[in-house]
Amino acid sequence: MVPEVVPDTEVLVSFRGVQKSYDGESLIVKHLDLDIRKGEFLTLLGPSGSGKTTCLMMLAGFETPTHGEIRLNGALLNHVPPHKRNIGMVFQNYALFPHMTVGENLAYPLKIRNFSKSDIDAKVMHALSMVKLEKLAHRYPAQLSGGQQQRVALARALVFNPQLVLMDEPLGALDKQLREHMQMEIKHIHDSLGVTVVYVTHDQGEALTMSDRVAVFKDGIIQQIDSAYNLYEAPVNSFVASFIGENNTLEGEVQSLQDGLCQVKLGDGIGLTAKAVCADRAGARTTMSIRPERVRLNGASEQCANRFQGKLQEFIYFGDHVRLRMDVAGNPSFIVKVPVSELDGSWSVGDSISLGWNPEDIRALDPLNP
């Protein structure tokens, strides 16, 4: 897979130096510079309390930044009240008005905008057909399933043709299968309408599958904003590496740097070569990260520059692959993913297996426990 190159298109929303504090003591958003491009699907990803929802609420207008400015199409947005922003929003609990039918829910934003009755009917039907719920226009939200309610909420946020739609963990309440289905559906609607979507989630799988770009939040700061591919394959720090996907870490001390690679000495004195990302000087502590699927076993590892012996601790069966938990270079929970077809039947717990990886696949990042 080739990293997707997002062309530099027109900027729709820009955050400049935005800060937000609720209590006047601690900043929930510390310093935000962010450009949202027209038509992109941007996901704000992070653990709870990382400031991602606050960013969304500032954009929607329900919170005001304590510092900095937010612009929409170049116009300052800070003092525009939320009902004049013309931004669609999908809430976590859907927030469908329970005393109105599906049709009335969808007509609500159109009536406010003084569309004619026939226009409203046409737009409502069009929006419902987009989410395949034409037949349910006369139902009340309580009579719908969770997935159907989710679609109605989506249709309502889109029915008045906003140029920007915000989604606050919209799939959080659905079960796994439905959630995966809805992810694709939202993605397809985004592709067909060309609307700009800002999506908040704490589910990294959701972020990776749906987004053009993902902004990873931690402690009120964007750690990395990039395509899903780059986030996974080229995390810029230990937090991103551990937050996105599975990864194995090894602690060590940088010995020397050369041509973007560095020599690192592990705790037990073994040396290895890694791609220098955050390691900038000899003598610095570093946490190195390698994805489980980049580790090669036995024969396949012979070509690798970094070679180790691992002690097999546990088999974890996943159906399509098996994870081997191994003790490698002082890390007792080092995971290696092996497709079932490549599993060697003679392995058993306690065996010593040789393994290795290429220096480009292990990234020397900032120390996780400085």
Next chain:
Amino acid sequence: MNAPLTAADGEPLKKKLAREQRLKQFKAIALVAPLGLFLLLTFLVPITSLLFRSVDNPEVVTALPHTSQLIRAWDQRGLPSDAVYSALAEDLARAKADGTLADASKRLNMEISGYRSLLMRTARKMPLQLAAGESVRDHFIQIDERWGDPDHWHAIARNAKSWSPYYLYRSLDLRENKSGVPELTPVNERAYLSIFGRTMWMSLWVTVFCMLLGYPVAYWLANLPKRQSNLLMILVLLPFWTSVLVRVAAWIVLLQSEGLINSGLMALGIIDHPLQLAFNRTGVYIAMVHILLPFVILPSYSVMKSIPPSYVKAAISLGDHPFAAFWKIYFPQTLPGVAAGALLVFIMCLGYYITPALLGSPEDQMVSYYVAFYTNVTINWGMAAALGSLLLIATLALYAVYSKLVGTDRLSLG
């Protein structure tokens, strides 16, 4: 077809399960039985006896059994036959002896004033000593000429049944005309229709004031952090811990002409003369609203607490002004709680007694006052029961209308 399933001991499983089910049901009934019995004795029996008392009319039938029986055959024209006069003579003599005459004469005195003395006087002349050839009728008319007046006989005829709509009619300012059809009493004799009207009117205003004052408080409480709202909720409930009588007495202290409020306002130079706040409608409204306010706040609060703030946010994000969003989205969702609170307050108002009795003028008394008056002062159980029954019926009718409009299934009492 499979063989029936059996339990481990060989007993048919179906039978065993049914028995266990019965045992469970029996236990449930045993648990609610004390309360059921309590309600039966303290609620159903009194209500039934109240309804019965409002149409119960035993006095005349008990005291004058033969007369009652014979007068039913009377064609209501002219005077009754001699047989009826004879029966009356016989009944009067016996009633005087066994002491049932007093009740009957009191009862008939309600129909025509002066009837009591007429009966007493006639009874003293019993048993009859007829001159030769004198008819019983003539002798009676000789004792008192009112026995020649058909109206006095109509009064007996109307009460010759052991039940009568008399009290219910009186409570609605109706009376039976000679042919037994109810008609409105003359304007200067009417009283109860305006009392019922006043009761409804005052209850309506108390309910409106309670809603106007209670709704914002409930909204504020529902949107406060839990710790603060719990504390403030105790303040809302605090009045419940004091007796109504004490609170009304406190309001008298505050509101009377020389009370705290008037002297305070006069000391500040805001008014020259004391405002008339107590012993009129204003005082009744102030105290009743104060006492009943929690009944609006509590159900409204519990409903508001269950409405997530995202609804109004969603409406605003869809482009609606925050006030319009509140009115169109938030308010309709609070209706079940508000409606339940309003219903509760209104129904409690209908039966309110002590506050108007202590803080109101005679013009501010409600139906309950007259129920108490007939029970305690004039000992007229019939009127007390009839007024009470009509109040109960009016309440049920209002509830029916209300549930039709709002839908009782949507009410939420918290």
